[in-house]
Amino acid sequence: MTTPYLTSQQTSSTDAASSLRLGGDWTLAHYSQLEPQVLALRERLQGKESVDLSDLAALDTAGAALLVELFGSERLRQLSKQSEFNEQRRALLLTVADAMADSQQAQTPPEPSVLREVLGHIGEVVESMWHQGRALLGFMGLTLTSMLAILVRPTRWRLTSLTAHLEQCGLNAVPIVALLTFLVGAVVAFLGATILADFGASIYTVNLVAFSFLREFGVLLTAILMAGRTASAFTAQIGSMKANEEIDAIRTLGLSPIELLVLPRVFAMLIALPILTFIAMLSGMLGGALVCALSLDIPLAMYLSILQESDLLRHFLVGLLKAPIFAFLIALIGCLEGFKVSGSAQSVGEHTTSAVVQSIFVVILLDALAALFLMEMGW
Amino acid sequence: MSQETVIEVRDLSNRFGSQVVHEHLDFDLYRGEILGVVGGSGTGKSVLLRSIVGLRQPNAGTVRVFGEELLSLPAERRSQLERRFGVLYQRGALFSSLTVSENVALPLIEHAGLSRAEAERLARVKIALAGLPQDAGSKYPSSLSGGMVKRAALARALALDPEILFLDEPTAGLDPIGAAAFDQLIRTLSDSLGLSVFLVTHDLDTLYSICDRVAVLAQKKVLVADRLDVVAATNDPWIQEYFHGPRGRAAAKAAAAAGRQ
Structure with missing residues (x-):
């Protein structure tokens, strides 16, 4: 030196x-x-x-x-x-x-201008949304046909896999769903009590809680929780298999990844979400009942008799019917994002995030559309 | 050969739980040489590398790089010393959120104090030196092939013009033509920059074509470290199997043929 x-x-x-x-x-x-x-x-x-x-x-x-x-x-x-x-x-x-x-x-091309870049980015996003929608519809069709093909052949039902997923996304989710909806039920009751007290109509808090939980909150909260909890899990599971070339191995072994991986998950969600929704409705109304009993002096017996008198079956059915639709979409988006993973661990993370965002978006959008439609129909 | 020692490992022991990887291991790397480190799977080649560059605290023994013990130095001094060696990891370890040229420019900006434009300009040279086409510079690591990742990682390892280059299986996953070019590149760089190279490899062709010395890791220590012909003649079952098995013979023949030309 x-x-x-x-x-x-x-x-x-x-x-x-x-x-x-x-x-x-x-x-x-x-x-x-x-x-x-x-x-x-x-x-x-x-x-x-x-x-x-x-x-x-x-x-x-x-x-x-x-x-x-x-x-x-x-x-x-x-x-x-x-x-x-x-x-x-x-x-x-x-x-x-x-x-x-x-x-x-090799000359490096000149940097594009900011405006071009912004416009280009917007174009890219719109195009990717279009592709995303197309891919989801295509995947939905693929899953439905496989589903129908399998329904008539019980020997090809993957019961072990189905049970495992049912435990994972159904049973294990019961505590969190119950606790969360119980708390939201209590909050709704408080809100109702505060507002309705001004009109001297505190007693209608019961109807408010029951109505909102049976028709909307029960299924919506459960679906959002499942979107965060299960869609991400599906994406991560299938995505890491994709990154590890396991999906390719399944294909070259002459097996169908849809049948092996997607259908058990979709069926598990189709079974689990309605049950969880029912639990959510019950525990939400229980939360409301607790608040009513403690701060509104409406005892449990009275709470129940008010429920009995009002015509709630219709709302219950509307709420419960939405559950399988949400379940199907959440499972589909979770699985599809998993299949989109390419190679790296970073890609798994990106698609997991995307699965959660997409499924929550779809759930809320669909719920809003359904609410409008049902309101117009007077159901 | 009496040469300056740049890495000196004495009495090194590494254990994972009850599994002993190294015991009383002694090892030297001299300035300007290319040392090939070979050994069966699980003999601790990568662990030795990690111990030397200070990623692993050995259970016993001393590791001196440029005459100083890396792990006992204050952070500032250690960082200065670390700039004097470059490491090429087995799978490249490129930062996946940065483009290739940003990967190479990063140490230049952080350590050499260059401006972004200067660093990018110099990064282009390093990328070309590593044998990558220029358009690779603006790509992200995820869109590169395995061989290109290796080359990009070499460009990053060379960014600060290090004195010691650690290569962990650089030619694994490269096609034979690419591997031969890579070997030649390392030889040229080592000759022209006076690089000392610590080369972990399984590639017999690499050993025959560019290594000055070969160290064999077996029985928890460096069994022998010497010129290739001396090592190949060592009386040890593993070494005999390694150098005189079908692949070893083929590589020796190829090297001899290349030497005659």
């Missing part, structure tokens, strides 16, 4: 056939310092100057790259022959010169 001094001199700069002297450490440590000089000098170089490289001390790839920038690959090749370089330094210069000669032919 020599002392890092550096001179990049030219004896007479304006003459055409001047001479050039380079010396010192041409290394990465001095790159920032050397680069502007090299770029400035390069413009004035005509390729006829006599070049003295004898003072050159340390040289690394950064320095060699600068020399190539200064002289061009062709000239440097000649220089490295005539100069008193040792074998190693010549090899370095030639290696860098060759590498850069190849690279300089």
